[in-house]
Amino acid sequence: MAPAPGASPAPHDDALDRRILREQADSLLGTSMAASVGAFITALGFWGIFYYQTRQPAVLVWAALLHVTQAVRFEGNRRYLKTPKAQRDPEGAARWYCKALTFNALAWGAAPWFFFPTNNLPLMSLMMLILLGMSSGGVASLAPYRPALFRFIVPVLAGLAAALLWQRDAIHIFLAVCTLAYLYVNLKFGLQQNRLLTEALRARYEKEDLAQRLAEQVRMVERASLEKTRFFASASHDLRQPLHSLGLFGSAIAARLAGTPDEPLARNMMHCVDALEASFSSMLDVSKLDAGVVDVKPEPVALAGVFKRLQASLGRQAEAQGLALRFKPGSKWVLADAALLERMLGNLVHNALKFTQQGGVAVVARTRGAQVSVEVWDSGRGIEAREVPRIFDEFYQVGNLERDRSKGLGMGLAIVRRIAGLLNVPVQVQSRPARGTVFKLLLPRADLQASAPPPQAGMSRARAPWAMGSLRVLVVDDEETVRTSTAAALRLYGLQVDVADGLQQARDIAARLGDGLAALITDFRLRNEEDGIEVATQLRALLGRDVPVLLVTGDTAPERVRQARQSGLRVLYKPVRVQDLVDALGEQVAAGKITGKITGKGAEEEVAGLTPVAGEEGAGVRSL
Structure with a gap:
């Protein structure tokens, strides 16, 4: 498709050009259906008047020629428009249309040569009026496609101007010059309209492409955000597991080394563990807030x-x-x-x-x-x-x-x-x-x-007193280090601890212990798509009573936080210090029921479910 005169060349884009050509072809052939009907009625009246006035056989010959070209063009338009859009060939249809239009225009341009009314001023005026009017009307319907303008307007008006010049007198020569001037004005106007329509189509499609690219970028950003959330949730879970075990093992070691020369080493190690716990707790607080599980009670x-x-x-x-x-x-x-x-x-x-x-x-x-x-x-x-x-x-x-x-x-x-x-x-x-x-x-x-x-x-809140030595606790976790560290830490407090790596082993132990099982501590996410909520539900059904349960998890993804909150179980987020684990366990056993609170890293938090200020770096003026 040739660029519009005077327009700066745009970067070549074959796909965009094809879309513009398709739109132009659809518009051109769509409007031609109505134009063909109007042109047929005009032609019928035109040759009918001339034949009635002159009785020249040439009028009938011209009429037959014109109507054949009109019929061929009309049938071609109809076939194209009946073809499904996905199967259309706009480039081929545009070429065919221009050829058919050229024959139709040559027929109109030949009218003055078939029956020019030399000595009949009214008929000559009627002929000029019809041909000039057909040219002007063609500009509006043919403007979407630049080549069509030249294929119709030039043959029609050039044929009229040539016939007028052939008469060789001053009046006819003047009329011929006026016809050529009219041809120039119509072409200028038509080309301007074509340029505006083409630029509008190009701008429209470029905006649509830009919108599609932006939408794809938004989808990519959303996917990246989801992937980032999943990555951090998985990384957080995987890091919290060993950190949780490290804290429990460290507590056990610190207790064994109390009063020995190596006590400062254990104390320094626990300081490092506490620093890591504070960092993880900060990210957990953000996850809770993003998950919408923090209740606001003004x-x-x-x-x-x-x-x-x-x-x-x-x-x-x-x-x-x-x-x-x-x-x-x-x-x-x-x-x-x-x-x-x-x-x-x-x-x-x-x-x-x-x-x-x-x-x-x-x-x-x-x-x-x-x-x-x-x-x-x-x-x-x-x-x-x-x-x-x-x-x-x-x-x-x-x-x-x-x-x-x-x-x-x-x-x-x-x-x-x-x-x-x-x-x-x-x-x-x-x-x-x-x-x-x-x-x-x-x-x-x-x-x-x-x-x-x-x-x-x-x-x-006050910490409920409770007798520890006689309690038997079942710890369910799919990681051996977590099970071992939790058992070692709880045994320091005189608790009797059994461990299980999943639901089936937990059921076997619970069935054996029966009423001797005082409490359950279970990880949220277990192997084989099992989870701690399911373990708690099945063990309670097996024992026929509401065994006190602590749901311990390292998941901080918002959906996981919401799921844990909605379970109604007491939830603690890894890493959990042994003292907090023992305190929460004691409150559960002393209460004899599930409180449904969410607890983080300290006994001080209850209403908001957030970690205490002293254990968090805070949010000061220059440190975020």
Whole structure:
């Protein structure tokens, strides 16, 4: 397809050109059906008037010639349009159409030569009017396809102009010149229309191709995101398993080495294990928030109680760093989830302390109309303006390109952002380099009397006393190291432990122990597509009672977290410290039923299902 005159050459794209040609052929042959009917009626009236006026046989000869060309063109159009789109040959159809159009145009252009009304001005005017009108009408229907314009307009008007010139008098020569001028104007207009239509088609298809490519890119990104989620979930599970065993073995070793010269080695090893556990717990918190399993329970909360607990948990850190830590809650109450609010503020304060070298941190509450602005001020080094939009991203840490582990993992503010989204709490950040930073949480104000007793935050609970020595526990895990380490750690507390690697072995042991089985500790994901939920269900059915169950898992994928939450079982996420495992087991046995709570890495968490602030790197001003 030839480029339009004056248009800059576009990059060659055969596929795009074929799509444009197909559209042009469909439009050209589609409009030709109606045009053919109109041309037939016009031709019938045209030669009928001339034959009635002149009685020349040449009129009938011309009429027969014209109607044959019209019939051939009409039949060809009909066949093409009846052919399914997928089977059409637009390029071949366009070539055929131009040939048929040329014969039809030559027939119209030959009319003045067959029966030119030399001495009849009305008939000559009628002939010129019909031929000029046919040319103008053809421009609109033929504009989609450039070659068709030349194949029709030029033969018709050139034939008329030549017949007028053949008369060789001034009037006819003038009319011939006017006809040629009319030919030029019509071609110019038709070519302009063709260029606009072609450019519109090209732009349309280019946009469609771009939209398809963008959609494919979106699908690729979504697939990559799913693959990344699956990869991290699998990697997290595979890493948590040995880390869980390492922590339990380390606890057993530390207990055996207590009071010996090698005790410091065991203590240092446990410090390393605790650091790894804190990192994994941060990622687990994000998985829980993304999975939507954290319940939000807004209620009136006294900031004095929240601030007091933060002072108790973070005061030692501030004192050890020689920093001042001030809390000024006033008598203000807010409407929020107490546990989630405490976690947000704890992350902010913890990292503010970590990245403040001198001065201190102040946490204040100010009334702002129907809201309370809870603000965390520090005198640290501040944040550059260009860094502020990124500080809530996962693993992003300002000024820690070397990934110094002592500066945290980079998940604290990511957790703050997610909790703020759950609570629908706007978070504002203002910072000046070398002067400090302030984070502001805008919370709805709750109008309560200052003397009203503060609601329980639900962040702590008493540990139920229980007798350990007489309890028999069944541990089900498909990994031998996990079974061995768990049994070794629990036996330090006087528990009698049996181990099983799957459902069948667990059923055999449970059937043998009967009422002697006091509790079940099972991994979530087992071999052969078995899972801990199924194990708990079948053992309870076998024993005919609700055996206390702890579901221990290293899966952090959002769908796995939701599935564990919906099971109604008590859930602990690997790595679990032996003390937390024993405490949770004791509470289950003492309660005599399944509490349905989700527990992470400490006895302090209950309402939010998140790890305690002290065990997490936090989310300070410069460490995310």
